[in-house]
Amino acid sequence: MAVAKNLSRTVSQLLQTSGCGCQASIVPVRWIGVSPRQVTSDVSFHSVSFSETDHPRVLITGGLGQLGVGLAKLLRKRFGKNNVILSDIRKPPDHVFYNGPFIYSDILDYKNLREIVVNNRITWLFHYSALLSAIGEANVPLARAVNITGLHNILDIAAEHSLRLFVPSTIGAFGPTSPRNSTPDLCIQRPRTIYGVSKVHAELMGEYYHYRYGLDFRCLRYPGIISADSQPGGGTTDYAVQIFHDAIKSGKFQCNLKPDTCLPMMYIDDCLKATLDVMEAPAAALSMRTYNINAMSFSPEELAQEVKKHIPELQVTYNVDAARQAIADSWPMNFDDSNARRDWGWKHDFDLSELVTTMFNILGSDSRVAQIN
Numbered sequence: 026m027a028v029a030k031n032l033s034r035t036v037s038q039l040l041q042t043s044g045c046g047c048q049a050s051i052v053p054v055r056w057i058g059v060s061p062r063q064v065t066s067d068v069s070f071h072s073v074s075f076s077e078t079d080h081p082r083v084l085i086t087g088g089l090g091q092l093g094v095g096l097a098k099l100l101r102k103r104f105g106k107n108n109v110i111l112s113d114i115r116k117p118p119d120h121v122f123y124n125g126p127f128i129y130s131d132i133l134d135y136k137n138l139r140e141i142v143v144n145n146r147i148t149w150l151f152h153y154s155a156l157l158s159a160i161g162e163a164n165v166p167l168a169r170a171v172n173i174t175g176l177h178n179i180l181d182i183a184a185e186h187s188l189r190l191f192v193p194s195t196i197g198a199f200g201p202t203s204p205r206n207s208t209p210d211l212c213i214q215r216p217r218t219i220y221g222v223s224k225v226h227a228e229l230m231g232e233y234y235h236y237r238y239g240l241d242f243r244c245l246r247y248p249g250i251i252s253a254d255s256q257p258g259g260g261t262t263d264y265a266v267q268i269f270h271d272a273i274k275s276g277k278f279q280c281n282l283k284p285d286t287c288l289p290m291m292y293i294d295d296c297l298k299a300t301l302d303v304m305e306a307p308a309a310a311l312s313m314r315t316y317n318i319n320a321m322s323f324s325p326e327e328l329a330q331e332v333k334k335h336i337p338e339l340q341v342t343y344n345v346d347a348a349r350q351a352i353a354d355s356w357p358m359n360f361d362d363s364n365a366r367r368d369w370g371w372k373h374d375f376d377l378s379e380l381v382t383t384m385f386n387i388l389g390s391d392s393r394v395a396q397i398n
């Protein structure tokens with residue numbers, strides 16, 4: 026009886042304790058032995074710390090996708106080139122390899138991850154590795170491994186080494202039973218894709234580690250992100266990037282979503298700015314650990330109208346992909362990001378017309394360069 030009472034007191038204390046009050050001694054440490062390439066025994070695994078005046082030492086996983094290279098550029102400007110390490114399982118192109126530290130890292134290899142964090146004295150981790158919505162449905166076992174098992178590795182490493190951890194979530198973490206117009210931070214989340222399920226899992230696990238072990242977990246739910254100099258990696262919102270490339274190349278675009286499919290979207294600079302801002306926000310400002318962020322919502326039809334202001338001869342046709350359409354129909358149409366705006370001052374800079382003009386400024390100058398060469 027006494028044991029049961031003690032146990033229930035301990036559990037309720039844990040549930041009430043804020044993340045910051047947790048003890049390091051209860052951090053889950055996986056003992057997996059020492060790899061031959063690992064650091065020598067006189068180095069303390071728990072010596073990594075940085076004061077507010079130091080720059081963080083950053084690792085980005087899955088850094089060669091649509092968002093990672095841009096994030097590394099932004100963080101290197103702020104914290105110094107050598108303080109930001111990009112990693113991925115793919116071979117980096119020259120312009121990435123020669124522009125700052127790059128390292129091979131498979132997030133499914135726990136030992137290797139730990140070695141990288143220890144040897145490089147990492148203090149902040151941005152976890153970008155994932156299989157996105159459409160490609161995840163095409164390979165569920167791989168998506169489950171990368172998005173769920175990989176995340177478990179990241180969480181344990183981050184808790185063990187007291188890292189500040191950023192994990193992006195997505196509009197895809199909501200489903201057909203969530204309010205779609207608009208979708209608040211806290212509401213029912215029953216996504217129907219492995220991508221969405223894995224992202225809800227990431228949100229909940231990150232928050233659990235925060236309250237249970239004091240992990241400094243920070244998470245933003247990104248809308249569909251639009252960028253000019255990096256290609257999307259197999260998502261449902263990819264059409265909104267492809268239209269620019271096809272408009273410039275051929276003046277024709279075949280859209281795989283219905284013309285009136287409205288989804289939240291954002292220009293990459295806003296997305297990366299929000300990511301850095303939430304990581305730099307004082308912990309006391311964060312009333313939650315997972316926030317929606319938003320900039321605009323539009324449909325393919327509305328985007329095409331805006332693109333035609335720059336390329337009036339553009340011809341758009343629709344050849345709907347049933348799988349992608351079903352995903353899009355289950356996602357938010359509008360995203361309520363009022364908590365992020367209130368708590369840490371989130372504010373987007375790009376609306377639809379600025380986004381389209383910026384895309385053509387970048388892609389237009391690129392294509393002119395290509396023609397000259």
Ligand SMILES: NC(=O)c1ccc[n+]([C@@H]2O[C@H](COP(=O)([O-])OP(=O)(O)OC[C@H]3O[C@@H](n4cnc5c(N)ncnc54)[C@H](O)[C@@H]3O)[C@@H](O)[C@H]2O)c1
Nearest residue numbers: 087089090091092131132153154155193195247249250258
């Ligand atoms: N791009 C968007 O519109 C968008 C929107 C919402 C959320 N997000 C999230 O932001 C993050 C980055 O998105 P992105 O668009 O750059 O994704 P992406 O698909 O373009 O890139 C993901 C990267 O993960 C890497 N990867 C795959 N398996 C790996 C493994 N085992 N180990 C290490 N790396 C591995 C891939 O090689 C790839 O470079 C993802 O978590 C994604 O869910 C993106």
Ligand SMILES: C[C@@H](O)[C@H](N)C(=O)O
Nearest residue numbers: 157158195260261262
């Ligand atoms: C929305 C986002 O998570 C991604 N661009 C996808 O479509 O899968």
